[in-house]
Amino acid sequence: MADVAGRIGLEVPEDLRRHKGWLGHVAEWVLGADAGSKPAPDFEGIGVELKTVPIDAAGKPLESTYVCLATSTNLHDRTWETSLVRKKLAHVMWLPVVAQPGIPLAERRFARALIAELDPADEAILQSDWAEIVELIKLGMVEAITGSTGELLQLRPKAASGRVRVDGIGEDGFAVPTRPRAFYLRTHYTRQLFARHFALPSR
């Protein structure tokens, strides 16, 4: 990481505690991602989303993956086919970083990348997870959704703090304050994907 960061003139932070997105930004910069902070795949022209993912020494992904915010405009009048979730996950370049605890950030290394199309069997499950979550939101039951809802795709709070509120749909259909939430891919999804492509243990 020290080598790659040095090439683009960046200092390597001591750790990621206050620089959680640092690795992702380094990868974007080095590879020339162009979507910036738009709600679109990183490489907009070719529709490829770039995701760095921490793995252990055995190649097993260690964290879930942010997909996109679940805002009202993001859900209104959308089907799975036209959803931002599907748009981002259709083609993903997974770039693993070996992040076994104890390895200093400067010494961490990228591992072999995987550029994958959305697998049809996975898509069927993602679509049903997405539909279930969106249905609950539209019914005003967003507070009933927890991180346990959904097999591969989940909905979790996403904000600078637990006190942030946005307009959500209440049980009576009127706007009520709720925490901002986002779609995430469960670690399990990436673990299975890597296991299939790299012949790794899936657990």
Next chain:
DNA sequence: GAGTGATCATAT
């Protein structure tokens, strides 16, 4: 140890 909910930084 796994997994959910909380949090941190930056751009527009």
Next chain:
DNA sequence: ATATGATCACTC
């Protein structure tokens, strides 16, 4: 305020 990039940290 809404996006992006994620990992942290506490509970189970």
